[in-house]
């Protein structure tokens with residue numbers, strides 16, 4: 001794996017309006033720095049403690065995104081530095097982020113995670129829950145909900161993936177009419193980011209295509 005070349009390739013290939021989040025979970029600081037050398041500055045992690053450790057040791061111009069499922073009691077560790085929290089799937093979590101942001105004198109940007117996969121095992125809000133959470137979030141002054149995040153079903157059925165991304169884009173467009181702060185639609189991973197971009201994504205989260213397969 002040539003991480004630097006992989007990163008360069010992706011950065012060159014992407015349309016200008018699409019932001020790349022390099023998903024560095026389980027990868028070492030050395031590997032992250034190889035991607036950094038290619039110009040990448042946005043990295044995504046799915047565990048708060050791991051992200052916090054990496055933030056402490058790596059260059060300070062890196063933007064850290066939390067892309068995983070977050071437990072409320074972990075929010076305090078990342079509140080001082082996290083740039084964007086993708087996986088917000090409850091009002092309880094939004095309130096905790098708001099509280100910890102206030103303590104740190106910050107306003108933290110969040111995305112609501114929508115359950116777009118037809119299988120019921122994935123995390124995320126239903127469309128209705130998403131609309132409700134957004135309404136409740138209006139009174140929270142230390143968070144900004146900047147958009148939506150979703151993960152398609154892991155399948156070879158491209159039509160199904162397209163339908164799931166289409167559904168998320170429709171919800172996004174509908175909500176963006178009312179919410180002027182909406183600007184991010186986070187969808188697409190190594191296996192499906194091309195479809196996601198064709199369907200209107202402007203933020204992709206790519207791990208294995210940059211860093212190689214993960215051995216958990």
Ligand SMILES: *Cc1c(COP(=O)(O)O)cnc(C)c1O
Pocket residue numbers: 023025046067068151188189190191205206207208209
């Ligand atoms: C791991 C992960 C990714 C990246 O997955 P790859 O298939 O390696 O690109 C993207 N989004 C989320 C939420 C993840 O947990």
